[in-house]
Amino acid sequence: MTRLSTSANARRVSQTPEMRATAVSRASITSPRAWPFDGPRTVLAPMEGITHPDFRHVMTRLGGLGLVCTEFVRITASPMGKRQVARTVVRSEGAPLSVQVMGNDADRMAEAAELVEEAGASVVDINLGCPMPRIVRKGVGAAMLKDLALLERVLLQMRRHTRGLLSAKIRAGFDDSSQVVETAKLIQDCGVDYIAVHPRRRCDFYKGVADWPIIRLLKEQLQIPVIGNGDVWYATDALRMRRETGCDAVMIGRPALRNPWIFAQIAALESDEPPIHPTGLQLFQFIEALIRHYETVYEGRKTGLVGPLKEMLTWHARAIPNGRPRISALLRLETVDSILAGAYELLAPIPADGLDLDAQGSLGLEQCGSAVLQEAPALSQSA
Numbered sequence: 001m002t003r004l005s006t007s008a009n010a011r012r013v014s015q016t017p018e019m020r021a022t023a024v025s026r027a028s029i030t031s032p033r034a035w036p037f038d039g040p041r042t043v044l045a046p047m048e049g050i051t052h053p054d055f056r057h058v059m060t061r062l063g064g065l066g067l068v069c070t071e072f073v074r075i076t077a078s079p080m081g082k083r084q085v086a087r088t089v090v091r092s093e094g095a096p097l098s099v100q101v102m103g104n105d106a107d108r109m110a111e112a113a114e115l116v117e118e119a120g121a122s123v124v125d126i127n128l129g130c131p132m133p134r135i136v137r138k139g140v141g142a143a144m145l146k147d148l149a150l151l152e153r154v155l156l157q158m159r160r161h162t163r164g165l166l167s168a169k170i171r172a173g174f175d176d177s178s179q180v181v182e183t184a185k186l187i188q189d190c191g192v193d194y195i196a197v198h199p200r201r202r203c204d205f206y207k208g209v210a211d212w213p214i215i216r217l218l219k220e221q222l223q224i225p226v227i228g229n230g231d232v233w234y235a236t237d238a239l240r241m242r243r244e245t246g247c248d249a250v251m252i253g254r255p256a257l258r259n260p261w262i263f264a265q266i267a268a269l270e271s272d273e274p275p276i277h278p279t280g281l282q283l284f285q286f287i288e289a290l291i292r293h294y295e296t297v298y299e300g301r302k303t304g305l306v307g308p309l310k311e312m313l314t315w316h317a318r319a320i321p322n323g324r325p326r327i328s329a330l331l332r333l334e335t336v337d338s339i340l341a342g343a344y345e346l347l348a349p350i351p352a353d354g355l356d357l358d359a360q361g362s363l364g365l366e367q368c369g370s371a372v373l374q375e376a377p378a379l380s381q382s383a
């Protein structure tokens, strides 16, 4: 990993927290910053209940990943305990780790940032995008996009206590996206090192298609690196997102659950090698290996794995034509072994071209984003 070597960062690293507390205030950045990591410009998105250390480990081993993110850690009135820090800050070999925190108490957030950084996080990330009612009711996640004064206080305090990389993950807005540039500039001026944007508003939840022109707008307006996120369903779309928006890296969440090879496919495309086009048997073998890996971690408590297994199958079904009804019988089974047996029967006979898992998305089962609006329908099928 290469740390940023701007004078602002060099200054931060050599100062004590007390010195930084007086030195840090909103300051405009005048020269563009470089993407801070070597390696692929790809990021596994934070996903609650999914991107725990075991999933991150399996995904990193498939290759092509430049940065992995934890799910959010909710920071409330009490400090993070040692066990919670240890459970969260688990690095996977081969990729730096971004640890995401969510909260609105400036002191507690700064303290959490310090703790996870000391425990070995490569980046401390703040969640400014979670749309869930139980989260926004508490004034955190996407709700913080509505209160820029509070956001500024929290970010400045986190900046004072974080020596290394600090990032923010935003949505385009809460009810509308008219303030997205102002919000992103405030985040930049608070000393955040890079920003990830999922260009939907909170009120959209996951409806419609991600608004990639917003990524391009932020890339044009900001000096810090911008990660583009949202509806990169096929490997070719990651390259297209970078081309159309100029973003510095591409973050992928749900599409990686549907197609775990997407990062490896992007890496292959970038090095002019043929990307893997998995068969149904390979997909089954991935699912089985993931579950067997979880079994060793959970010490054989197979019943606890029925839920995660069904969740994974539901994502994979999106890559099978008419997939949802075809897996519905599996979702009624109650043991890991019976579900795996059913999954084998369903998946093993499917040839590669019967699955929408190739790098181009030849079957076009998903709708991808576009920053070139008039070309969106054609691109989503074939680009």
Ligand SMILES: Cc1cc2nc3c(=O)[nH]c(=O)nc-3n(C[C@H](O)[C@H](O)[C@H](O)COP(=O)(O)O)c2cc1C
Binding pocket: 045, 046, 047, 048, 049, 050, 070, 071, 072, 100, 127, 128, 129, 130, 169, 198, 229, 230, 231, 232, 251, 252, 253, 254, 255
């Ligand atoms: C099940 C699930 C859990 C998520 N949890 C988080 C989270 O903990 N923190 C966060 O910033 N975003 C979270 N997200 C949002 C994703 O990181 C990502 O921004 C969103 O899914 C859009 O990207 P995609 O189209 O690549 O999936 C979650 C998304 C899903 C589907």
